Amino acid sequence: MIEELGRKIVELKKEFVRGYDGQSQIQEIIPKSFPIPEYHLEQLHEFAAKNPIYYNSFEKKIRDTDCVIYEGDINRYWLNSIEHDSSKAPFSPTWIMSGYIAALFARELGYFQVIDIGSGDGRIAFCAKLLEMKSYSIEIDCTLVELQKSLTHTLDFEPYCADAMTFDYSSLNLTRPIFFIGGLAQMGGATLASGVINAVSNPDAGWVFPGTLSKKYALDPKGGAGWGTLIEDNHLNKVQSISLPTAWTLHETDETLYVFAESQISNPN
Amino acid sequence: MFQTESQKLEGLIDSARPDMNIQEIVKIYYQVINVSSMAVMLKQTDSKPDLLEKILETEKMISEKFDSDIHPAIRKRLSVMIQQSSENLQSESERTKEQIESDAKLFEELRQNMSTREFVEQYENELSHD
Numbered sequence: 001m002i003e004e005l006g007r008k009i010v011e012l013k014k015e016f017v018r019g020y021d022g023q024s025q026i027q028e029i030i031p032k033s034f035p036i037p038e039y040h041l042e043q044l045h046e047f048a049a050k051n052p053i054y055y056n057s058f059e060k061k062i063r064d065t066d067c068v069i070y071e072g073d074i075n076r077y078w079l080n081s082i083e084h085d086s087s088k089a090p091f092s093p094t095w096i097m098s099g100y101i102a103a104l105f106a107r108e109l110g111y112f113q114v115i116d117i118g119s120g121d122g123r124i125a126f127c128a129k130l131l132e133m134k135s136y137s138i139e140i141d142c143t144l145v146e147l148q149k150s151l152t153h154t155l156d157f158e159p160y161c162a163d164a165m166t167f168d169y170s171s172l173n174l175t176r177p178i179f180f181i182g183g184l185a186q187m188g189g190a191t192l193a194s195g196v197i198n199a200v201s202n203p204d205a206g207w208v209f210p211g212t213l214s215k216k217y218a219l220d221p222k223g224g225a226g227w228g229t230l231i232e233d234n235h236l237n238k239v240q241s242i243s244l245p246t247a248w249t250l251h252e253t254d255e256t257l258y259v260f261a262e263s264q265i266s267n268p269n
Numbered sequence: 270m271f272q273t274e275s276q277k278l279e280g281l282i283d284s285a286r287p288d289m290n291i292q293e294i295v296k297i298y299y300q301v302i303n304v305s306s307m308a309v310m311l312k313q314t315d316s317k318p319d320l321l322e323k324i325l326e327t328e329k330m331i332s333e334k335f336d337s338d339i340h341p342a343i344r345k346r347l348s349v350m351i352q353q354s355s356e357n358l359q360s361e362s363e364r365t366k367e368q369i370e371s372d373a374k375l376f377e378e379l380r381q382n383m384s385t386r387e388f389v390e391q392y393e394n395e396l397s398h399d
Contacts (some may be wrong), residue, residue, distance in 0.1 A: 023370040056366050073369045075376040079358060 002104050005035065006242045009097045010255055013245040015062050016069070024056065024071035026247045028095045032059075032066040036100070043130050043154065044096050050151055051121060053077065053093075074247075077120075081141045089183025089192060091120045091144060094210070094256065096127070098244035102180070102208060102258050103127040105240060109260065111178035111206050116157075117164045117196055118182030118189075122148035125157035136172060138164045165195030169202075178206035184248075184256075185209065185226035186217040193227075197234050203263045207236060210246070211257040225257040236261040271307050271320065275327045278304045282330065285339045287346055291385050294343055298392055301335055336396060344393065347386040354379045 009031075016029050030044055045068060048054055054072040061067070074091055081090045094102075103124060106114055114128035114135045121144060125137035137159040139145050145161035152159065160167070169177075179196060183189030193209065211225020222228025224238060231238060240260035249255050278300045285297060308324045316324065358375060 023373070025373045025376075055364075055369055071366075073373060075373060076359070079355060079376070079379075 002101060002108060003242060005101050005104070006244055008034070009095070009101065010243060010245060012062050012065060012067065013095075013250075013255075016060075016067070017250060019062075020069075022069075022071055025073045025075060026053070026093070027069060027071050027250065028097070028245070028247070029060075029062065029067045029069050030097055032068060034065075034097075040100070040130055044100060044127075046154065047123065047126055047151060048096055052147060052150070053121060077141070077144060077147075080143045089118055089188035091141065092246070092248045093120050093123060094246040095244065096123050098246060098256070098258075099124040100127040100130070101242065101244055103131050103133070105242060105258075105260060106178045106180075106206070106208065107131050107133055109178070109206060109239065109262075111176050113172070113174050113177040115169075115172075115174075115177055115179045116182070117179055118192055119148070119159070120144055120182060122151065122157055122159055124180045125159070126151065126155060129155040129157040136160065138162055138167055140164065164192065165199060167199060169200050174202060174205070176204050176206075177202060178208060178260075180208045181210065183210065184212050184217065185220065185230065186212070190227070190230055193230055194234075197230075203265050205263065206239075207261045209259045209261065211241075211259050212249075213254050213257060214249075214252060225259055227259055227261075231259075231261050235264045237264050271304075271311060271327075272323060274300070274304050274307060275323060278327070279330065282334050282339065287342050289343070291381055294347075294385055295388070297335075297339070298388065301331055302392070305331060340389070340392065344386070344389050347382055347389060351379065351382050351386060354382070 012029055012031065020027065030048060034041055048070045049057065053074050054070040056071040057068050059066060060069050077091050103114060106128065112134060114125060114133050116122060116125035116135065116137045119125055119137040119139045122137040125135040128135035135157045137148055137157050139159065139161060140163050142161040145159045148159040179200065181189055181193045181196065183192060189210065209227040211227055213225055217226060220226050220228045222232050224231050238259055238261050241257050243255040243257050246256040281297045281300055304327060308328055311320065311324055354375060358372060358379065
């Protein structure tokens with residue numbers, strides 16, 4: 001069922017890209033009807049409509065599905081994020097629908113808390129909260145955290161302006177958390193993930209890594225869409241993966257492969 | 270082959286000017302690196318005296334004209350351009366769709382300048398380790 005949602009959104013994205021001739025830096029689509037609860041879909045639209053990174057939207061029918069296209073620009077946030085010496089990966093968002101589908105997986109795998117690391121505008125934490133999981137959003141760029149706070153009026157996904165590698169995770173009283181790492185392994189994600197893994201001492205923690213099979217990036221000798229070495233070095237097991245659209249794969253044939261992993265000594269009971 | 274590549278480099282160095290575009294900057298650095306690598310390799314072989322003389326002459330040209338003069342000027346100009354466009358693009362004013370999309374092109378130029386500066390700095394790092 002969740003895989004099917006992923007396939008649908010990828011099909012919509014591919015069809016959308018074929019006909020898109022706009023000039024915006026980033027674009028994403030949210031269908032007006034989709035096999036998820038109507039309230040959830042409304043909230044996803046509201047998150048995009050209120051989000052200042054989007055400056056335009058219009059409706060378009062794609063493959064017989066009425067959708068809203070959101071056009072945005074993150075250049076100013078990018079400029080701000082690269083001025084943080086400790087920023088490991090510049091802000092580039094996943095699609096809101098992708099965040100929702102990945103959070104659905106996290107819930108199905110039995111996790112109670114989602115921690116969105118390098119959260120950008122906090123969309124994954126927002127989606128997890130929408131799915132009634134406890135969620136936290138950790139972002140080093142305080143400008144982005146201010147943006148997140150403007151989006152928490154309906155659902156408080158608890159944004160923190162902090163360095164995720166030195167954050168005190170014990171203060172969150174996590175029981176069965178899953179950490180979504182922001183950024184490809186090759187784009188600073190691996191350094192960020194290593195730092196967070198070291199800071200989290202919870203054998204029941206799950207991990208979600210955004211991977212790529214694109215030839216543009218260096219291959220990891222252990223595979224895992226760029227995460228194989230980190231997964232092996234940290235004694236994790238890959239449990240699931242799903243391909244979903246992101247801002248940085250709009251013109252790519254391959255989507256972003258979200259790799260779900262858990263500790264080899266994980267005890268879900 | 271060294272003679273040809275060295276002459277090509279000499280032409281690029283002679284025509285170098287402070288306002289070179291990104292492609293011209295990359296081209297001249299590529300040629301400097303190319304010729305320098307050839308020189309290192311050839312000096313390790315039993316080269317004929319006239320070739321050895323040409324190698325030393327070329328190395329002197331790279332050191333005196335490129336490393337001491339052209340490279341610092343390129344580096345400085347890139348830094349100034351990056352600082353100026355970063356400041357201009359950081360404006361907080363409300364922007365229309367057209368302005369945002371026009372600014373996006375300037376951001377793209379900024380990204381290119383930043384990655385060129387990174388490349389230029391990498392050359393400088395290599396120099397300091399020689």
